[in-house]
Amino acid sequence: MVDRAIEQDKPNGPVAAVLLAGGIGAATLGVVTTLAEASGSFAQSLAWIPAVGPLTGKTLVSVIVFFTAWLVLHFLFRGKEVNFNQIVTISMVLLIIGLLGTFPPFFELFAGE
Amino acid sequence: MEISAREGWTVLHGMLFGAAFLLAFAGGFAGLFSLRPEWVTREGIQERMTRLKLGMWTMALIAWATVITGTFIVYPWYRASPPEGTTDLSAFPRSLLLSSESTAEWHRFGMEWKEHVAWIAPIAATVVAFAVTYYGPILARKTNERRAIMIFFVVAFLAAAIAGIFGAFINKVAPIQ
Numbered sequence: 001m002v003d004r005a006i007e008q009d010k011p012n013g014p015v016a017a018v019l020l021a022g023g024i025g026a027a028t029l030g031v032v033t034t035l036a037e038a039s040g041s042f043a044q045s046l047a048w049i050p051a052v053g054p055l056t057g058k059t060l061v062s063v064i065v066f067f068t069a070w071l072v073l074h075f076l077f078r079g080k081e082v083n084f085n086q087i088v089t090i091s092m093v094l095l096i097i098g099l100l101g102t103f104p105p106f107f108e109l110f111a112g113e
Numbered sequence: 114m115e116i117s118a119r120e121g122w123t124v125l126h127g128m129l130f131g132a133a134f135l136l137a138f139a140g141g142f143a144g145l146f147s148l149r150p151e152w153v154t155r156e157g158i159q160e161r162m163t164r165l166k167l168g169m170w171t172m173a174l175i176a177w178a179t180v181i182t183g184t185f186i187v188y189p190w191y192r193a194s195p196p197e198g199t200t201d202l203s204a205f206p207r208s209l210l211l212s213s214e215s216t217a218e219w220h221r222f223g224m225e226w227k228e229h230v231a232w233i234a235p236i237a238a239t240v241v242a243f244a245v246t247y248y249g250p251i252l253a254r255k256t257n258e259r260r261a262i263m264i265f266f267v268v269a270f271l272a273a274a275i276a277g278i279f280g281a282f283i284n285k286v287a288p289i290q
Contacts, residue, residue, distance in 0.1 A: 010251060015244045015258055022240035022265060026233045033229050051189035059184060059232050066236050088261045095237075095268055102229035104222050 013077030016087040021073055023094030025066025030101020032058045038110040119190055123289045126187050130179035131277045134234070137172050138270045144168065145245075145263050148253045158253045166249075169242035176235035176273065183280075188228065190289050206287035219286050223279040231276035237269035 036043035036054050046057025100106050116124070144165045147153060153161070195205040202209040210220040244262045245252060252259055 008251065010248060012255075012258065014247050015262075018240045018243045018247075019261060019265065022236050025236045029229065029232055029236075049185070049189075051193070052185060053192060055184060055188065055228055058229065059180070062232060063236070066239075084257055084261075088257070091261070092264065095233075095265075098233055099230065099268070099272075102226065102233070104225040 011079055011081045012084050013080040013082050014074055016082045016084055017073035017077040018070055019091045020087050020094075021066055021070035023091035023098070024069040025062050026098025027094040027101070028065040028098075029058065029062035030098040032061055032101075034101045034107040034110050037107040038112040040112060117290060119187075119289050122182065122186050123284060126179060126182040127277065127280050127284070130175050130182065131273065131280065134172055134175045134179060134238075134273050135270070135277055137168065137175070138266075138273075141165070141168055141172060141241075142263070142266060142270075145259060145266060148259060150253050153253070155250075158250050162250050166242075166246050169238070169245045172269075173235060173238040173242040176238045176269065179273070179276075180231050180235055183231065183276075184228070187289060191224070203287075204290065206283070206289055209287045210283070216286055219279075219283050223283055227276045227279040227283070230272045232272075234269045234272040234276070237265045237272065241266045241269065 032046070036046055036058060043054040046054040046061070048056040048060070144161060148158065148161070148165070150158070190206075192207045193205055195202055195208050199205070202212055207220055207224070210216045210224075241262050244258070244265075248255060248258065252262075
């Protein structure tokens with residue numbers, strides 16, 4: 001039984017889907033953070049909870065995008081074998097965009113009004 | 114010996130949730146790193162899988178709890194604006210930090226980085242928890258998949274560590290009370 005559990009195979013689609021969705025969620029956070037720095041009016045439009053300010057929208061948009069992307073990609077990739085290395089590369093690039101876009105010396109380069 | 118509600122939430126956010134996530138990382142990383150058929154017996158892989166799945170989902174939940182309490186409960190106290198004419202800024206940490214050039218960077222760099230990058234941690238931790246659960250023991254044979262999952266796990270840790278370190282320092286310089 002142990003042998004069967006280890007030797008059986010599963011399509012990589014669902015894992016590719018969650019990795020890509022994670023990258024998309026992180027990149028969304030980076031892009032929205034940078035856009036909010038560039039535009040004061042955009043930042044204010046994200047202040048859904050006044051006490052929290054624009055951070056409300058920045059974080060909730062990213063979380064909603066992450067879960068929506070995961071759901072959509074999961075159904076698209078479910079039961080399929082996809083090009084995993086390609087998906088991982090795209091996910092890593094998206095992760096880097098997320099990390100860069102949330103780094104103050106980077107997003108302050110775009111500081112607007 | 115007293116602790117205010119604000120201090121209590123700050124402790125819950127940083128020292129319980131945040132610290133638990135950071136401490137659990139080493140165990141999770143060791144579990145993922147050593148999950149190889151050439152290093153662990155088949156029974157060993159099966160045995161540690163239950164622990165790994167439980168650990169990864171617990172870490173993901175803790176990461177979500179950390180950012181949610183931090184952003185929606187503690188952060189409003191940090192960024193509250195003092196009423197006009199206030200001279201004692203000790204109850205308004207953001208304003209207190211910005212009131213002096215010697216402390217302003219704690220907000221401009223430290224807090225600005227922390228409050229944003231922290232949210233990458235629960236997203237990446239959820240990715241890892243799902244992937245580990247989906248593959249189960251098969252993950253031991255999936256070198257590429259395991260490597261990708263470990264990168265996400267390290268990114269989750271680094272994001273949480275940045276947030277945790279700056280949170281600790283900022284709360285030292287301008288405590289929420």
